[in-house]
Amino acid sequence: MSILEGINSPEDLKKLDMRKLSKLAGEIREFLIKSVSETGGHLSSNLGVVELTIALHRVFDTTKDKIVWDVGHQCYTHKILTGRKDDFHTLRTFGGISGFPKYEESCHDCFNTGHSSTSISAALGFAKARDIQGKKNAVVAVIGDGSLTGGLAYEGLNNAGRSNTDLIVILNDNEMSISKNVGGMSIYLNKLRSAPSYFKAKKEIDTLVSKIPKYGETIASKLQKTKDSIRYFLVEGSIFEELGFTYIGPVDGHDIRQLTDVLQRVKNLKGPVLVHVYTKKGKGYSYAEQSPDTYHGIGKFDISTGEQNCSNTTYVSSSKTFGKKLIKLAEKDKSITAITAAMPDGTGLVDFAKAFPDRFFDVGIAEQHAVTFAAGLAKEGLKPVVAIYSTFLQRAYDQISHDVALQNLHVVFAIDRSGIVGEDGETHHGIYDISYLSHIPNMTLLAPSSPAMLEQMLKYALQRHSGPIAIRYSKFLADKKDDTAFEFGKSKVVKEGKDVTLIAVGNMLEIAKEAAGISGVDVEIIDIRTIKPLDTDTISKSAEKTGRLIVLEDNVISGGVGSQIECALPCKTVKIGYKSEIIPHGSFRELYKLCGVDAQSVAEVIKKECGS
Numbered sequence: 001m002s003i004l005e006g007i008n009s010p011e012d013l014k015k016l017d018m019r020k021l022s023k024l025a026g027e028i029r030e031f032l033i034k035s036v037s038e039t040g041g042h043l044s045s046n047l048g049v050v051e052l053t054i055a056l057h058r059v060f061d062t063t064k065d066k067i068v069w070d071v072g073h074q075c076y077t078h079k080i081l082t083g084r085k086d087d088f089h090t091l092r093t094f095g096g097i098s099g100f101p102k103y104e105e106s107c108h109d110c111f112n113t114g115h116s117s118t119s120i121s122a123a124l125g126f127a128k129a130r131d132i133q134g135k136k137n138a139v140v141a142v143i144g145d146g147s148l149t150g151g152l153a154y155e156g157l158n159n160a161g162r163s164n165t166d167l168i169v170i171l172n173d174n175e176m177s178i179s180k181n182v183g184g185m186s187i188y189l190n191k192l193r194s195a196p197s198y199f200k201a202k203k204e205i206d207t208l209v210s211k212i213p214k215y216g217e218t219i220a221s222k223l224q225k226t227k228d229s230i231r232y233f234l235v236e237g238s239i240f241e242e243l244g245f246t247y248i249g250p251v252d253g254h255d256i257r258q259l260t261d262v263l264q265r266v267k268n269l270k271g272p273v274l275v276h277v278y279t280k281k282g283k284g285y286s287y288a289e290q291s292p293d294t295y296h297g298i299g300k301f302d303i304s305t306g307e308q309n310c311s312n313t314t315y316v317s318s319s320k321t322f323g324k325k326l327i328k329l330a331e332k333d334k335s336i337t338a339i340t341a342a343m344p345d346g347t348g349l350v351d352f353a354k355a356f357p358d359r360f361f362d363v364g365i366a367e368q369h370a371v372t373f374a375a376g377l378a379k380e381g382l383k384p385v386v387a388i389y390s391t392f393l394q395r396a397y398d399q400i401s402h403d404v405a406l407q408n409l410h411v412v413f414a415i416d417r418s419g420i421v422g423e424d425g426e427t428h429h430g431i432y433d434i435s436y437l438s439h440i441p442n443m444t445l446l447a448p449s450s451p452a453m454l455e456q457m458l459k460y461a462l463q464r465h466s467g468p469i470a471i472r473y474s475k476f477l478a479d480k481k482d483d484t485a486f487e488f489g490k491s492k493v494v495k496e497g498k499d500v501t502l503i504a505v506g507n508m509l510e511i512a513k514e515a516a517g518i519s520g521v522d523v524e525i526i527d528i529r530t531i532k533p534l535d536t537d538t539i540s541k542s543a544e545k546t547g548r549l550i551v552l553e554d555n556v557i558s559g560g561v562g563s564q565i566e567c568a569l570p571c572k573t574v575k576i577g578y579k580s581e582i583i584p585h586g587s588f589r590e591l592y593k594l595c596g597v598d599a600q601s602v603a604e605v606i607k608k609e610c611g612s
Helices: 010-015 018-039 050-059 076-090 119-133 151-161 184-193 196-210 216-235 256-266 286-290 318-332 350-355 367-379 390-405 433-438 451-463 506-519 536-546 561-568 588-595 599-609
Strands: 066-069 139-144 167-173 246-252 272-278 315-317 336-340 360-362 383-389 412-416 444-446 469-472 476-478 492-495 500-504 523-527 530-532 549-556 574-578
Touching: 010 050, 010 076, 018 050, 018 076, 018 256, 050 076, 050 139, 050 167, 050 256, 066 119, 119 139, 119 151, 119 167, 151 167, 246 256, 256 272, 315 318, 318 336, 318 350, 318 412, 318 451, 318 476, 336 367, 350 360, 367 383, 367 390, 383 390, 390 412, 390 433, 412 451, 433 444, 433 469, 433 530, 433 549, 451 469, 476 506, 492 506, 500 506, 500 536, 500 561, 500 599, 506 523, 506 549, 506 599, 523 536, 530 561, 536 549, 536 561, 549 561, 549 599, 561 574, 574 599, 588 599
Parallel strands: 066 139, 139 167, 167 272, 246 272, 336 360, 336 383, 383 412, 412 469, 444 469, 500 523, 500 549, 549 574
Antiparallel strands: 315 476, 444 530, 492 523
8 A cells, every 4th residue: 555545634644754754755746647637737836845745734733723825726735635635536627626725625724825925914814813812823824936026925024024923934935936937036035045155154153052051042142143144144135034034944845854844943933934945846747847837737638748638629729829919010019018927828928028038028926016017118108018817917906097097008908818717716717807997997898709809909909099908818719710800899790680689798709609509599699899898889779679688798797798788778688697606616618507608508598588
């Protein structure tokens, strides 16, 4: 029997010696690679924290101690060790376990996460609550160096450092977020990693002082300033200690013995402590080690070759379509710039970055900064394109409204992953962007239904539009021939009908066509294209002809296109979209059916409205 088979709870770890723990780490990696190859998921980040997770559960008791995982995509080993390994075949599947921490799943998950840079703030809340309630449990935040590019992390560090509260922050430093880390903090952490002279000197001083009888403690206190001076001289200052943390590290994140010893010591330290751990993202699987960005979030793949199993050829990547078109436009217009928040791969900007390095900006996981930075560029006459996933752009709502829209600046928002996103689930669904953008003054909002339409809209946004404009699109768009020209502010009647008008928003057009085909009703279908401003003329004429109006959108109903049409026109509107409820993880097909936006469900609504 393997060691892993005998692990059903963290308590089982405490019975193992170091040799068996090292073997267990290898077995967990094998388990992760096999499991994720069959379900898809976050692989590189999880392979990098196996030993760290083992050490955490060796030292802390997560039935009472709190461990907050930043983002949470690296929690797979944690789930395996806390009684969920037998459910791993259901990872990210409908009704199965989530790819992120969920307190609904286990008492060992204390806080639900999915977005970056939140862990320190949440952990400080846990720590302060513990103090007020007179409890004694430990509180740990595990945050990656990529998440330290997000401003919220610094807000948490700043407040925690002056709190004098017992709190442990573990900085998992793998030099990556999803793509290679950028910015000053990345450079600073590299200096910390590469300053062995300081750590050698510190160790020698500690060893020497500890050997002095009776007076060792007193001398140690006197020499603390000397040690600090050595640190500042060799590492150019410790920002974490200046903020009020006791800094420990760097520590080898793949040495279970060293990790366990360090965590055992810091568990008893008073005040805020930061433990700097360095790890290798993708460790143990050669393909993930060589391309950690590719294997950060991956679909099903062949373990022996590393190749993904991509069989669907009826849809194309919106991100790639966007990226290729942007390059063509930028070749002719030197004022075009591109900005992303640590997602050059995901948003399709990798080739743009290579072609125009001086006009490409990866600002790290800092969506707020990305938008206001774009506002500054636009104010000076450049044409910034901000490419961010829908679920992450909502973090920059105030900057969109205050810094861009109020000044009516020409910033183009390329909103990727709009609508349901599938297996990543509730923290990543982009189902709110129509609602949170449409009511902002000066904002224009477009929704392409095909790759060709996305290209035309991007060209219009950069060459003819003025003021803020957003193009929202899903991960994939139907690979179909579309020769119709985009006309700003105009919807397109793509199918004539007399019984009911069905308005489709963006990628919902294909579902609308399928639903009309199986409904047995003569449906008029409109591809809305421009969400704001609404083409009320085309919509009202169609509604007058058919007498019935249905709107199908990949957004919450509240504040969505249907709600806006209902406010703008004196006609009854049946709205098909998402309720204001949490939508779980699962495949697109399963979630569409669950939410009633699949073709069959829409066809039933059509028949009901037409009395069929």
